Amino acid sequence: MQVIQEQLRDFDVTGFQENLVNWFLENQRALPWRESKDPYRVWVSEIMLQQTRVDTVIPYYQAFIREFPTLEALAEAEEDQILKAWEGLGYYSRVRNLQTAVKEVVEKYEGTVPNTREEILSLRGVGPYTAGAILSIAYGKAEPAVDGNVMRVLSRVFIIEEDIAKPATRKIFEGILYDLVSKENPSAFNQGLMELGALICTPTSPGCLLCPVKVRCSANQKGIQAELPIKSKKKKQTVKQMAAIVLKNQYGEVLIEKRPETGLLARLWQFPNMETTGMDDQRKLLSEFLVNDFEIGAEVGRAIQHVEHVFSHLVWNITVFEGQVKGRANLESETRKWVPTDSIEKYAFPVSHQKIIQHSLMDSSLA
CATH class of the missing domain: 1.10.340.30 (Hypothetical protein; domain 2)
Incomplete structure (x- = not known):
């Protein structure tokens, strides 16, 4: 100085x-x-x-x-x-x-x-x-x-x-x-x-x-x-493998949930998802996840999309599956709800899940 x-x-x-x-x-x-x-x-x-x-x-x-x-x-x-x-x-x-x-x-x-x-x-x-x-x-x-x-x-x-x-x-x-x-x-x-x-x-x-x-x-x-300037390199980003599901019911609604109160992307809406490893049977894990966490028995279908989203410190690799459930599976709460697909844009989603909406719900061939 x-x-x-x-x-x-x-x-x-x-x-x-x-x-x-x-x-x-x-x-x-x-x-x-x-x-x-x-x-x-x-x-x-x-x-x-x-x-x-x-x-x-x-x-x-x-x-x-x-x-x-x-x-x-x-x-x-x-x-x-x-x-x-x-x-x-x-x-x-x-x-x-x-x-x-x-x-x-x-x-x-x-x-x-x-x-x-x-x-x-x-x-x-x-x-x-x-x-x-x-x-x-x-x-x-x-x-x-x-x-x-x-x-x-x-x-x-x-x-x-x-x-x-x-x-x-x-x-x-x-x-x-x-x-x-x-x-x-x-x-x-x-x-x-x-x-x-x-x-x-x-x-x-x-x-x-x-x-x-x-x-x-x-x-x-x-x-x-x-x-110049001198700037030390950032730490290498952590890569996480994830599976998400676009779960629809017979009334033309899709299931969304709100992220936790604190932490990354707090209180934004998202599709149900979970962390996996590259070796997991993701369809099977999603089925178990829906039963255990949402008390929903659903038919998990094919993988329809892969989303990569890069944060400053983290990379999400998300495999997106489609799914179907009979009835409505009553789980309405402040943090989980069924919403009509034509109303989903009223909710705030992180960019990674906006990509899912655009591909899976706005594309008439998949809707």
């Missing part, structure tokens, strides 16, 4: 700020969340953009704001409603935390998103980056907002060789930004750093010829920009 402070003393901070801000104002992408400085809308966009591509977020953001245009609208919504609006974005704890935090803003701050770092960091799901983004973009405060793009840019500008995968490293970049962020236009400065990392200073093959701050980039001067 001492080396960085020495670099900053000799660094043309004003020139860097001017080059970056001017470049951003002239070249920024037209994104829907940039149409407003409303802190609620900035907040929603930043939560959506966590671990999700900009192109993916755009239609979700637009639909979400149409459905929940204000803090109050989101605070009052049913959880199933917000999960359905978030369906497909993944990392569903984000939207649950967002609603919890929004409720607190409505109750404690009379519907106004707080404008101090301490208060905004106290809200559920708001970390240092999100706090800095809201404070700088919505309120024009000179606060750091350190995401992956920002760490990559600054790693190259100052040749920082600390592992950016380590949480402690973020503190180094926050310290730099308190000295570096523009006091006149912190919104354009922080967004400019993020935009620069997204469009020019990319992880591989950075476009240094187009970079507005290349003359102030130490890594560029030494030709080592492709070697």
